[in-house]
Amino acid sequence: xxxxxxxxxxxxxxxxxxxxxxxxxxxxxxxxxxxxxxxxxxxxxxxxxxxxxxxxxxxxxxxxxxxxxxxxxxxxxxxxxxxxxxxxxxxxxxxxxxxxxxxxxxxxxxxxxxxxxxxxxxxxxxxxxxxxxxxxxxxxxxxxxxxxxxxxxxxxxxxxxxxxxxxxxxxx
Amino acid sequence: xxxxxxxxxxxxxxxxxxxxxxxxxxxxxxxxxxxxxxxxxxxxxxxxxxxxxxxxxxxxxxxxxxxxxxxxxxxxxxxxxxxxxxxxxxxxxxxxxxxxxxxxxxxxxxxxxxxxxxxxxxxxxxxxxxxxxxxxxxxxxxxxxxxxxxxxxxxxxxxxxxxxxxxxxxxxxxxxxxxxxxxxxxxxxxxxxxxxxxxxxxxxxxxxxxxxxxxxxxxxxxxxxxxxxxxxxxxxxxxxxxxxxxxxxxxxxxxxxxxxxxxxxxxxxxxxxxxxxxxxxxxxxxxxxxxxxxxxxxxxxx
Numbered sequence: 001x002x003x004x005x006x007x008x009x010x011x012x013x014x015x016x017x018x019x020x021x022x023x024x025x026x027x028x029x030x031x032x033x034x035x036x037x038x039x040x041x042x043x044x045x046x047x048x049x050x051x052x053x054x055x056x057x058x059x060x061x062x063x064x065x066x067x068x069x070x071x072x073x074x075x076x077x078x079x080x081x082x083x084x085x086x087x088x089x090x091x092x093x094x095x096x097x098x099x100x101x102x103x104x105x106x107x108x109x110x111x112x113x114x115x116x117x118x119x120x121x122x123x124x125x126x127x128x129x130x131x132x133x134x135x136x137x138x139x140x141x142x143x144x145x146x147x148x149x150x151x152x153x154x155x156x157x158x159x160x161x162x163x164x165x166x167x168x169x170x171x172x
Numbered sequence: 173x174x175x176x177x178x179x180x181x182x183x184x185x186x187x188x189x190x191x192x193x194x195x196x197x198x199x200x201x202x203x204x205x206x207x208x209x210x211x212x213x214x215x216x217x218x219x220x221x222x223x224x225x226x227x228x229x230x231x232x233x234x235x236x237x238x239x240x241x242x243x244x245x246x247x248x249x250x251x252x253x254x255x256x257x258x259x260x261x262x263x264x265x266x267x268x269x270x271x272x273x274x275x276x277x278x279x280x281x282x283x284x285x286x287x288x289x290x291x292x293x294x295x296x297x298x299x300x301x302x303x304x305x306x307x308x309x310x311x312x313x314x315x316x317x318x319x320x321x322x323x324x325x326x327x328x329x330x331x332x333x334x335x336x337x338x339x340x341x342x343x344x345x346x347x348x349x350x351x352x353x354x355x356x357x358x359x360x361x362x363x364x365x366x367x368x369x370x371x372x373x374x375x376x377x378x379x380x381x382x383x384x385x386x387x388x389x390x391x392x393x394x395x396x397x398x399x400x401x402x403x404x405x406x407x408x409x410x411x412x413x414x415x416x417x418x419x420x421x422x423x424x425x426x427x428x429x430x431x432x433x434x435x436x437x438x439x440x441x442x443x444x445x446x447x448x449x450x451x452x453x454x455x456x457x458x459x460x461x462x463x464x465x466x467x468x469x470x471x472x473x474x
Contacts, residue, residue: 033312035230037238039319039438040312041359041384047313066194070201078226081311081318084219085208092202096195129315131209136216138361140315143383147313 014172021169022063025162026053026072034079042143046151047124048158049076050091054120055155055162057095058113061102069095086131094120110159117155122148217347220331224324224349231322231352234309274401281403285370302446303327307342307355307438317360317382319343319438323446324351332412332449340418340435341365341406342444355444358419358434359384366409367419369402378404378420378432386420388430398422398430414450 030049038044053072056063069091077087101116102108125148129140211218253260305323323329325348335342335355343357356363359380366377367388374397378386388404390397402422408415420432438444 035234035237035309036312037234037236037309038312039307039310039357039441041317041357041437041439042382043313043315045312066191067198067201070198070205073205078222079230081314081316083209083212084222085205085212088205089202089209090205092198092205096198096202132315134209134213136213136362137316138379138382140361140382143381144315 018169018172021165022056022162023072025165026056027075029053030072030076030079034076043125043140043147046147046154047076047080047121050087050094050124051117051121051151051154051158052162053091054094054098054117055158056166057098058117058159059162059166064095066095066099067092069093081132082128083131083135086128090124090127094124113159114155117159118152121151121155125151217331220347223354224347224352226349227320227347227352227354228324228349231308231320231349234320235306235322238306238308277401281371288373300448302333302448303329304443304445307441307444308352310357310438315382316362317357317380318346319355319357321345321353321355321444321446322351324349324353326350327446329353329446330449334413334417334447334449335444336417336447337436337438337441337444339437340420341413342436342438342441344412345446353446357438358386358436365413365419366407367404368407369397370405371399371402372397375407375409376404381431384434385423386432386434388420388422388432389428396425396428396430398425400425402430403435404432408450408452411450411452414447 026049029052033045033048036045049072053064053069070088073087073089073091074084075087076082076091077084080087098116098120105112125144129137129144133139303323305321305327307319308322310319311317319342321329321335329345329348331345331348333345335344341358343355343360343363345353346356347354357380358365358378359382361380361382364377364379365386366375368375375391376388376397377391378388380386388398400422404419404422406413406415406417406419418435420434422430422432424431
């Protein structure tokens with residue numbers, strides 16, 4: 001009996017650990033993209049943390065509580081050069097808008113997911129640029145276009161990654 | 173697939189309240205976030221300590237990978253070279269022709285420069301060095317251009333000190349941590365550097381474009397003094413940047429401004445040097461004023 005109980009507890013502990021996979025992947029995305037040891041001369045990389053965050057959200061609409069953008073956004077702000085607080089506001093705004101969009105849209109498929117992610121990420125990159133203008137930067141239009149294009153093209157890959165992680169999480 | 177919609181709590185009062193509380197938290201948090209951005213808009217250095225602390229944490233990790241990336245970049249270049257061999261050959265020939273002409277011009281410029289220096293009796297003393305360290309990472313996803321340098325307060329680095337490399341100016345320190353600091357790169361839109369032309373000493377200033385190049389504007393109205401190939405050096409006006417650090421070379425001339433490429437490439441640097449902030453002699457300060465008083469670039473993005 002006690003052995004069975006111990007096995008149950010082990011499984012429960014394992015489950016708890018596996019339930020951290022989505023959060024851990026978002027944090028890892030933020031860390032990886034901001035710690036890359038490259039000195040970029042233009043906004044060269046996609047916002048990987050947010051992409052993984054949205055990837056999970058599109059794959060499993062109920063995975064994040066609606067306030068989940070606050071801690072993840074703050075963490076991303078601390079690492080990126082964006083003004084602190086911008087990620088908190090923008091990630092949460094995106095999550096709330098997606099919540100409402102989900103109630104409106106009747107159908108969801110791969111292409112629609114891509115379209116939604118495109119709109120969300122484009123909005124995020126432009127809004128971050130505007131925030132950086134407010135906090136002492138300057139307007140930047142041409143240099144962020146390649147970044148937006150690259151980000152949009154990477155979305156399917158991130159969706160795949162999240163799906164793969166999800167399968168791993170649920171099969172263990 | 174039909175849309176599953178958002179979380180429908182059903183009739184459970186407790187679940188409904190939980191959902192409502194979640195929204196309240198989210199909206200409050202987002203407003204706090206906006207508030208923090210507004211605080212940063214009023215006082216851009218407000219979170220300097222926090223940012224410096226984060227630089228402390230990230231610099232060691234990035235530093236470990238820096239050597240690998242530098243050699244990785246070289247492998248990349250080799251593949252690209254192989255791929256582009258034909259086109260590159262033609263382009264290099266064309267560039268060589270231009271370079272020969274420019275070499276002669278450069279020699280003339282050098283001669284003139286030396287003569288001018290003798291005229292004003294500029295003595296180039298030993299450059300003082302606060303710290304010499306690697307640039308380890310940068311704000312690669314952001315519209316701002318910051319880099320992290322692996323030297324901080326413990327090494328004597330303070331905000332406002334200029335950062336340079338052997339090739340030229342890199343930027344200036346903006347936040348300091350204990351062992352790492354953040355550098356505002358030359359190509360950031362907010363980084364305005366007072367410069368002068370090596371050819372005739374015409375005062376000008378550069379402002380970053382956010383894409384690795386800088387805009388150059390003359391302080392003299394009415395004519396465009398710039399020519400392609402002109403070299404800009406810091407003038408020392410207003411302090412911070414000491415005079416006579418190479419900054420950029422002009423690559424294209426527009427109506428009343430010019431486009432220039434910085435001489436130092438932060439991405440390819442092994443080490444950068446932090447120097448003490450320059451204080452202009454007192455008789456000069458009254459006439460020239462502060463850098464912040466300089467007019468910002470008026471036109472919008474090209």
